[in-house]
Amino acid sequence: MERLRAERGYSQRRLAARVTALGRPMTFTRLSRMERQVRRCDIDGFVAIAATLGVPAQALLADVVEFNPAAEAGAT
Numbered sequence: 798m799e800r801l802r803a804e805r806g807y808s809q810r811r812l813a814a815r816v817t818a819l820g821r822p823m824t825f826t827r828l829s830r831m832e833r834q835v836r837r838c839d840i841d842g843f844v845a846i847a848a849t850l851g852v853p854a855q856a857l858l859a860d861v862v863e864f865n866p867a868a869e870a871g872a873t
Contacts, residue, residue, distance in 0.1 A: 798857050799832040801850050812849060821845035 802812050809825040809832075816823040821842055828846075830836035838846070847854040 798846065801852060801856060802832075805850055807850070812846070815849045816842070816845045819845050819849060 802809070807815070809828045813823045813825040813828045816828075823842060823845070827836060827842075831838045831842075843857065844854055847857050850857075
């Protein structure tokens, strides 16, 4: 998610504001925690973020699969 956000020139604040404008309230703090995989993202927020970035939801999942610190550490 962070990579796609940065590629499109969005700050966390700007992306959170755009997601909120779509009807899904989101703060930049929540977005930051989701990017760092500290907070889970519900499906509504996930779809709203993908729509705001102009990508299919699967593109956001691909980023998580590519970089999953827990998986790299051997956690399940």
